[in-house]
Amino acid sequence: MSRNGLTFWIGATFFLVAALAMTQIVGNEYPFFACYVILQFIVLAVAWSILGGYAGYVNFGTSAFFGVGVYTAVFLFKAFGAPLAVQIAAAAAIGAFLGFALGLLTLRMQGIFFSIATIALTIIIETSVTNWRYVGGAAGIQLQRPLVTWPFDSYVQMLFFVQALLVVLAVAIARYIQGSWIGRGLQALKDDELAAECTGVPTLRLKVTACVICGALMCATGAPAAMYVQYADPSSAFNLNYSVSALAMSLIGGTAHWAGPIVGAILLGVTQQMLTVTISSEVNVLVLGVMLVLFVVVAPEGIIGLIRKAGRKRAGGDA
Amino acid sequence: MMPPGGPEPPPLLRISALTKRFGGFIALDNVSVDVRPGERFGLIGPNGSGKTTLINCISGAFRTEAGTVVFGGEDITPLPPHIRTRRGIARSFQIPRPFKSMTVAENLMVALDFASVAGDFIPAAQRRDTVMSILAQTGLASKADLSTLGLSQVELRKMELARAMATHPKLLISDEAMAGLSSSEVDEVLDLLIKLAGQGITIIMIEHIMQAVMRFSERLMCLDAGRIIAIGTPAEVMANQRVQEAYLGT
Numbered sequence: 001m002s003r004n005g006l007t008f009w010i011g012a013t014f015f016l017v018a019a020l021a022m023t024q025i026v027g028n029e030y031p032f033f034a035c036y037v038i039l040q041f042i043v044l045a046v047a048w049s050i051l052g053g054y055a056g057y058v059n060f061g062t063s064a065f066f067g068v069g070v071y072t073a074v075f076l077f078k079a080f081g082a083p084l085a086v087q088i089a090a091a092a093a094i095g096a097f098l099g100f101a102l103g104l105l106t107l108r109m110q111g112i113f114f115s116i117a118t119i120a121l122t123i124i125i126e127t128s129v130t131n132w133r134y135v136g137g138a139a140g141i142q143l144q145r146p147l148v149t150w151p152f153d154s155y156v157q158m159l160f161f162v163q164a165l166l167v168v169l170a171v172a173i174a175r176y177i178q179g180s181w182i183g184r185g186l187q188a189l190k191d192d193e194l195a196a197e198c199t200g201v202p203t204l205r206l207k208v209t210a211c212v213i214c215g216a217l218m219c220a221t222g223a224p225a226a227m228y229v230q231y232a233d234p235s236s237a238f239n240l241n242y243s244v245s246a247l248a249m250s251l252i253g254g255t256a257h258w259a260g261p262i263v264g265a266i267l268l269g270v271t272q273q274m275l276t277v278t279i280s281s282e283v284n285v286l287v288l289g290v291m292l293v294l295f296v297v298v299a300p301e302g303i304i305g306l307i308r309k310a311g312r313k314r315a316g317g318d319a
Numbered sequence: 320m321m322p323p324g325g326p327e328p329p330p331l332l333r334i335s336a337l338t339k340r341f342g343g344f345i346a347l348d349n350v351s352v353d354v355r356p357g358e359r360f361g362l363i364g365p366n367g368s369g370k371t372t373l374i375n376c377i378s379g380a381f382r383t384e385a386g387t388v389v390f391g392g393e394d395i396t397p398l399p400p401h402i403r404t405r406r407g408i409a410r411s412f413q414i415p416r417p418f419k420s421m422t423v424a425e426n427l428m429v430a431l432d433f434a435s436v437a438g439d440f441i442p443a444a445q446r447r448d449t450v451m452s453i454l455a456q457t458g459l460a461s462k463a464d465l466s467t468l469g470l471s472q473v474e475l476r477k478m479e480l481a482r483a484m485a486t487h488p489k490l491l492i493s494d495e496a497m498a499g500l501s502s503s504e505v506d507e508v509l510d511l512l513i514k515l516a517g518q519g520i521t522i523i524m525i526e527h528i529m530q531a532v533m534r535f536s537e538r539l540m541c542l543d544a545g546r547i548i549a550i551g552t553p554a555e556v557m558a559n560q561r562v563q564e565a566y567l568g569t
Contacts (some may be wrong), residue, residue, distance in 0.1 A: 181432045186417050188429045196415035198378055200434030218552055256420075314492040 005274040008175065012168045019164040023157040032068075032160040036228060038269035039223055044242060045249035045261035045284045046170040047217035052208045053255025054183055054189035054246065057107065061118030062246040064125050065095055067238035069222020070100050074135050074232050077143060084162065084224060091223035092216040099215025103208035110193070126238035139277050140233025143226055150157075159224045174258040177213070186210060241285065254302025263303050329392065331356040331521050332377070332490060337386035339372055343507060345403075346372040348545040350386070354490070354523065359516050361536030361553065362525045365565060370525045371413060374492050377523075378410045379403045385501040391489065404434050407489035411436075411479035411496050412423040417467035423478055424450050424463040434486035443463070450485065457481040457511060473504040489513060492523045497531055505531055541565070 027065070045060055053059050069091040076082035076090055105116040130138045145155045152158040179182045188196040188202045197203050226232045245268065253264025268291065272284040299306050330353035339347040354360050364370050375381040377388055379400035381508045389398045395403055418426050429451045429530045431441060441449065454460045457477045464472065470478060474497045483491055497505045509531050518521050521562040532539065532553070539556040541549045549556045556562055561563060 184425070184429055185434055191418040191420050192416045194380055194400075195412065195418065198380070198404055198410055198412075198430070199430045199482060200401050200432075201429065202401045202433070202469075204399075307354060311488040 007111070014078050014188075016161075016164055018169060019161055023152055023161055026030045026124040029154060029156050032087070032156045033182040034273045036156070036163055037273060038266060039160070039231065039239045040225065041249060041269045042265040043170045043217060043247060044161070044169050044246040045253065045265040046174045046258070047142050047214045048246040049250040049255045049258075050174055050177060050217075051214040052206075053250055053261070054177065054190065055187040055207055056206065057210075058115045058247070059118050059214065060115050060243045060247070061102065061121045063216055063238045063240055063242040064096065064122035065291070066124060066222035066242045067122075067129065067216035067234070068098060069219035069238040070092060070226050070232050071129055071135055072219065073226045074141060074143065074221040077226070078135065078141070080148075082148075084158075084227065088166075088220050088223045092220040093179075095219025095245045096212045096216035096221070098207060099184040099212040100134060101210030102215065105219070107204060107211060110147055117267075122199045122238060122240070122243070126234050127139070129238070130234045136233065137297025138234060140231060140236075141228045143232065145227055145230055155227065162224055163221070166217075166221050166231075170221075171262065173213060173217070174261075178258050182206060182209065245288065246311075248288050251304075252291060252295045252302055252305075256301060260302050267303070328391075329354055330354060331358075331391060333387075333389040334373075334377070335389070337373070337376060339369075339381060340374055340384050343558060345560055346375065346545050348413065350542075350545070350547055352540060352550065355465055355488050356489075356496060356521055357516075357519055358521050359513075359535055359537045360521070360523045361532045361539040362454045362523060362538065362542065363527070363532055363556075364542035368563065370543040372524065372545075373542070374410060374494050374523075377492065378408055401505075404486050404488075407487070408432075408492070409463075409483035409488035409490070410492040411476070411483055411494055413480050413494045413498070415472075415475040417470070417475060417482075419467055419476060421456065421458060422464050422466055423470070423481075426478060426482050427453060430482050430485035453455065454483050455568050456514070457484070460509070470499045473500050473507065476500070476508055477511065478509075479517075486516065488520060490521045490523065494525050495527065496524075497526055497528050509535060528549075529561075 026032070044066065048059060048062055052059050072091040072094050073087035076087050082090070102118070109117060129135065135141055148155045148158055152161070154193050174220060185196070185201045185206045188199065188201050189206060193203055210243070222237070225237070243315060249264035249268050250261045251264070252268060253262065254260030268288060274286040275287060295302060301308070331458060334352050335351045337347055338345070350373065362370050362373070367409060369451050372381065379398060384487050385398065387394055389395065390403070390406055392410060395406060399492070411425060415562040418429060428446065431446050431449060435441065451463060454463050456479060459477055459481060462474060467475070467478065480493065480551070482494060496512070497508050500508065505528055512522055512535060524532065525533055539551065539553045540547060541556055541559070541562045543561070548561045548565060549559040550552060
């Protein structure tokens with residue numbers, strides 16, 4: 001266990017050093033633009049799998065949390081000129097609160113009813129933001145990036161590195177949960193909620209905890225997105241594409257292991273980026289749909305399930 | 320169990336005027352009963368008489384409309400099931416409900432993780448020992464690392480009892496743990512329950528298999544249409560006219 005932990009943290013450190021080195025070596029901004037999106041999806045997919053995978057509560061509200069993160073950053077930046085770190089921390093706090101409220105209100109519902117409630121949440125919040133003049137309303141808002149600080153040459157490079165940090169944070173949390181009593185409790189309640197409760201598992205509290213962590217991570221990863229495009233508008237910040245992608249990446253990667261969503265996010269994220277550049281941004285939605293159908297039919301346990309089935313155990317290294 | 324002539328110990332479980340409705344249907348109607356510590360208590364009644372409903376009200380799966388459940392001197396009526404489990408009430412299910420994605424040992428680990436006294440950390444090696452000793456007691460030691468999907472019906476029933484035991488219960492409720500088993504398997508499960516009772520655990524057994532109920536119970540209660548129609552020694556209850564009419568259909 002502890003040797004596993006050491007391997008994980010060495011891998012994580014190596015990943016961060018590589019990301020930092022990339023910002024120093026690569027001059028062209030495009031790779032950072034592309035990789036930023038993939039890193040963002042890794043965080044979303046990993047966060048999604050904490051509630052959707054471990055607990056089995058399918059959440060269509062990723063875009064609600066993501067959008068709230070975006071607009072938390074927009075508001076703080078416009079009102080107070082808050083620095084990026086504050087934007088992210090505040091977004092995480094608001095995301096945690098939102099997750100808590102959503103969890104308390106809806107996690108008594110099981111299965112499809114919870115999922116529908118999360119869609120409703122997205123619509124409610126998007127409508128509210130659309131009618132909020134201060135942050136630009138439906139027309140959106142332009143943002144001027146502040147000057148970048150050492151050691152980065154450009155703001156996009158810095159955002160890329162910040163997103164890499166969020167990836168490590170999200171994966172470390174997901175990994176911790178999987179190996180801890182929280183993970184075993186979530187797995188038990190996913191299998192059978194009443195039996196779990198009668199074995200001493202505080203099911204509601206664990207589900208709300210998962211929802212809080214999931215919400216905080218999703219909001220936190222949304223916060224830098226405003227500065228990434230220097231523009232925010234409700235229909236792109238709350239785009240349903242985030243919900244569908246996070247879900248598809250988790251399921252395609254496999255939710256039984258924390259590495260699953262990472263594999264799924266990299267696979268789908270890279271494919272989407274390549275298709276967007278080479279063909280069109282609409283095709284990638286189609287590909288996402290086709291791949292999701294394929295995996296649900298052929299490999300319901302995802303890539304991780306396929307790997308396990310093949311008998312080759314793999315952990316770490318994917319980050 | 321009790322010293323003859325001594326003062327009667329306070330009941331472990333006291334159910335007072337318990338009523339449970341499902342819409343217009345009254346599943347339990349003003350049920351009151353005490354279960355003494357260490358007692359082997361049998362619960363019988365025709366299908367739909369409210370036995371499992373009563374169990375669900377004791378374990379907390381159902382909220383009740385009226386009445387109280389007092390356990391070990393504490394009113395547990397408002398408590399959710401997981402708190403009741405931690406207070407010492409464990410149960411098995413009529414249709415086994417294993418954690419399907421886990422091995423047999425992992426099923427018991429969940430109980431160790433969550434039902435043990437709060438903050439009572441058990442080191443990993445010792446947890447494995449605890450699990451293995453419970454599995455050995457229930458005859459499942461060789462199945463410890465198998466998926467629950469590969470278990471036979473009798474093994475599933477034993478696994479449910481083992482998982483319940485891993486919560487360190489004071490009261491164990493066995494809900495038709497023998498239904499659908501062969502007669503030799505019935506004897507296995509019955510021997511197991513009697514062995515557990517011998518360790519001082521109070522057991523409520525719901526069962527349709529008469530010879531098992533008669534052999535097991537020190538005291539027997541018969542429900543019909545949500546009411547207690549007889550309670551007493553097994554012989555008394557079986558001799559009761561109303562029990563014979565309701566339950567045996569004479």
